[in-house]
Amino acid sequence: MAREPGDLWRALDRSGESLATEEDYEHGYKREVRQDLERYVAFRVGVELYGLSIRQIAEIAKVFDVTPVPRTADFVLGIGNVRGSVIPVIDLFKRLRLSGERMIGRFARTLIVRHDDELYGLVVDAVIDVVTIAPEDLEEAPGAIAGPRGEYIRSLARIGGEILIVLELKTVLATEAFIAPGVRVLAKEDA
Amino acid sequence: MTDSSRPSNEFLTEAQEVIEAFSHNLLELDAQQRTGDYDPDVLNAAFRAVHSLKGLAALFGAGPIAALSHALEGTLDALRLGKLALTPRALDVLFECVEVFQRLLAAFGEGREESDSIGPLLDRIAALSGVGPEPAAGASGDTIAGLDESILGVLTEYEEHRLRENIRLQRNLYRVHASFDLLAIDVGIETLKAKMKEFGEVITYLPSADSSSEDRIDLDILVGSHRPIAEIVAGVAEDDVTVHELSRGRTIAPSSPPRTPAPTTAPVHLEPEPTPSVPVDVAEEEETPRESIDGAISLRSLSQTVRVDLERLDHLMNLIGELGVVHANLGSTLDILKRRAHSGDVARDFLLHLRAMSRKLSLLQQGLLDVRMVPLGQVFDKLARVVRKLGRDADKEIRLSISGAQTELDKLIVEELSDPLMHMVRNCIDHGIEHAAEREAAGKLAVGRIDLRAFQKGNRVVIEVEDDGRGMDWRGIRDIALRRGVVSATEAREMSVAETLELVFRPGFTTRETATEISGRGVGMDVVKTNISRLSGMIDVDTEPGRGTKFSITLPVTLAIIQALVIECAKQTFCIPLNAVLESIMVREAEIATVEGHEVISLRGRTLPLVHLSRLFELPGAGGYVDPERIYVVVIGLAQHRVGLVVDDLVGQQDVVIKPLGKALRAVPGIAGATELGANRTVLLLDVGKLVDEAMGRAELSAPVKIGRPEVTDGP
Amino acid sequence: MRQFVSSILEATGQWSVVEVENGFDALRALPRRRFGLIITDINMPDVSGIELTRYVRQAQRHADTPVIVISTDASDTDQKRALEAGASAFLAKPFTGKDLLNVIARAREGGA
DSSP states (O other), rough: TTTTHHHHHHHHHHHGGGGSSSSHHHHHHHHTOOOOOEEEEEEETTEEEEEEGGGGEEEEEOOOOBOOTTTTTTTTEEEEEEEEEEEEEEEEHHTTTTOOOOOTTTEEEEEEEEETTTTEEEEEEEEEEEEOOOGOOOOEEOOOOTTTTTGGGEEEEEEEEEEEEEOOOHHHOOOOGOHHHHHHHHHHOOO | OOOTSSSSHHHHHHHHHHHHHHHHHHHHHHHHHHTTTTOOHHHHHHHHHHHHHHHHHHHTTTHHHHHHHHHHHHHHHHTTTTTSSOOOOHHHHHHHHHHHHHHHHHHHTTTTGGGGGGHHHHHHHHHTTTTTTTTSSOOOOOOEEEEOOHHTTTOOOOHHHHHHHHHHTTTTEEEEEEEEEEEHHHHHHHHHHHHHHHEEEEEEEEEEEEOOOEEEEEEEEEEEEEEEEEHHHHHHOOEEEEEEEEHHHOOSSSTTTTOOOSSSSSSOOOOOOOSSSSSSGGGGEEEEEEHTTHHHHHHHHHOOOOOOOHHHHHHHHHHHHHHHHHHHHHHHHHHHHSTTTTTTHHHHHHHHHHHHHHHHHHHHHHHHHHEEETTTTHHHHHHHHHHHHHHHHHOOOOOOOOOTTTTTTHHHHHHHHHHHHHHHHHHIIIIIIHHHHHHHHSSOSEEEEEEEEEETTTTEEEEEEEEOOOOOOOHHHHHHHHHTSSSOHHHHHHHHHHHHHHGGGGTTOOHHHHHHHHHTTTTTTTHHHHHHHHOOOEEEEETTTTTTEEEEEEEGGGGSSSEEEEEEEEEEEEEGGGGEEEEEEEEGHHHHHHHHTTTEETTTTEEEEEEEHHHTTOTTOOOOSSSSTTTEEEEEEEEESSSEEEEEEEEEEEEOOOOOOHHHTOOTTTTEEEEEEETTTEEEEEEEEHHHHHHHHHHHTTSOOOOHHHHTTTTO | OHHHHHHHHTTSOOOOOOSSSSHHHHHHHHHGOSSOOEESSOOOSSSSHHHHHHHHSSGGGGGTEEEEESSSSOOOOHHHHHHHOOOEEESSSSHHHHHHHHHHHHHHHHHO
């Protein structure tokens, strides 16, 4: 404890007097503004870490009751009521076709996301943090990741030694996937 | 460091914007100051603008601008703390600063120094500080009636100043308690803030740790408002939010006497009380007797109408629904009676009475629906008052023209429309319509104009709010959206003008700060849009710079409430539009026959195919009958195409508001939408047309269609 | 200002700094980690530095964490209230890096 102030002084000397002026305080006022940083909500589904831009998220809610909708795909939990609007709620674990046991526990949350001007609820296992990611830290279009889940990935980023998968809502929320496979044919005939 | 290499262009643009914002704040303050009171947020915004300017100027080495903003910052700080009075003279000096800022900035841009010109102005700024305000009501150290010491102890000087101002203005003080999920606090707080702002002034937020959960945070929000507690409570109407009144808006200044309740035989004029040393803003006091006198006409109309709580109407509506079920049961009883011997006369009488009852029942139902319909004029009148008051406050003369006030909509919709419309009209006045001088300079009539129109268009009602103000600058909107990170650079480049204007409806775009930057339109428009979509409506914006802005709200008339039969099946609840229901009957299992593998019953001599909803929808636990002696069949469809839908129970009839399911679920066959049945219970509404088609198609083809249920596949 | 403070702190090589935009963001950040030191401006929109301090003192996790409150002017009332709410030290703007480190050293001794 007593040692520390001395270290601080030494460090300050190293950094030079120029740091310690009122001017710099004003400079700093400006310097902090970097326009292209984007904030992401990081959340866990199964064992992996996923992220969505905070701009896509309208609200983070506790898991709420939904009304099941017949003739929909297995990942569609149903419809729920968010501030007067009826929105579809999906189970992201099932949507991403993840495997393994899992239960919607007490850390589970429903992310209310905005996509194509409509709201959707995504049930995730836990919301971890809000992180800031610079565009240069995002690995775009990971062509290397083949397989069925590749299409849901928009980009990848490293967060504290872990890979954060930024989801592509366009494919995750592709409307044609919502109707149960057997029913879809009929729906098309009708249309 | 990039500092020196940065083009000074960036500084010039940004500084220019800040100066413009500052100037705009001053204009607002000027208009407000003349009415005797001003919005503290505007003063605060002016303070912050100058603070940013100071930082910018220092960064780019614009010495004189930095020096001037430094001096000005001190003055504005004193103003917002009430240590200085916002007099016309003070405003003059502030306006002069805007001029000088602009000159200095131009000089800096051209590489000239103009440092000698600010000396006299700095003196004038310094001279302002010599002028104290009228002694602030209640010297500090006073306790404030009804206010917990512990609250006062954590307020900053500025917050305490605002608290005392609220008391001086005889507002009531409320402590609004809310609890938020930590991660969602931004969103939650924005919503609540927007609501509170409508009622009055948010003085501060007092966070406290919620002992029950690490993920939650409790907030006490201190609000000053003229409105009574009931209105505030009704206004916030949200879970996890409670409102406490801290004190009557009693004053701590001995010079302004506490408001006395008016005696029942109210004299026309205010009691000749000594005028308070600080003039009370009459416009703020909406409930003063003086105001209600010129509203004599509305007093008379009050005596002819009764205000009914919408909930009571809902209750009556539900009772009628239940009567409908009783009616259906009586019908079944009649059928049983008819099968008995020697019942002819009785059965005939019974049938006559039953028909009469049926007629009266539907009249009663229609009557009650009519009661719910109210002309939009109710809201328009309210808006007219707002325009008068706000126009006066903003020192803008505004003519409001109204058409289509007689257009009727369900009460529920009209109620929900009132806030969004109010907000839009307020935006027109605050930011859309220019001051007379500016208008005349632009070759317009000095008197601003707002048009409120309602009309029916097909099966929709359109409401338009149009002003002839300065319009919205779509480039400005785009630039700000870009800077705020609402859109990316690529997106911004590819956006059309219409798409750009749409940005004002995005949350995150419409923050207070942006308000002053882009001719201020679109403050809280995201909230407006949310409210409109809640009614299944749409909102569009159309604008022409310099000519005005038009917002159009389109509401489907069919949203108006439909009558539905509520049924249960496999423990789930569904609604069936009543206009597609021919009748509901009760049959015994023994009455069900099988024709070519399809279940049928005979109804008045005709064969009626049966469809089990639970099997059609593959509902979990779909099995046998709850009670083989009482099987409920809802007969749906049209004359030629009738199907008996087998369900577990009839719950009743109810009026429901149909909500769309959205793009993803719209295509689900057999489901037409959703609705809410009390207690936030969302229920699906069946698409009868499609279900009948499906059933008929299946019957005709006699072939398995899609769901591999045994009773379907064992056709020929 | 924030950048200035964090640049000083980071220059010491002793601190890793988490910056947040405003009072609400601070409220969100606090329960997630243990912080060794909290520095806040007094005048923030919405949740002020005093209120934040009061909150920090209530929350179990940071009850003993030193809190330094910074303000534009050295308003006596604000200073008094910040200290009453549990702030460890008060720093009036403008200040130099040395002022800041001095105050930090004092606040930490007081807190230990």
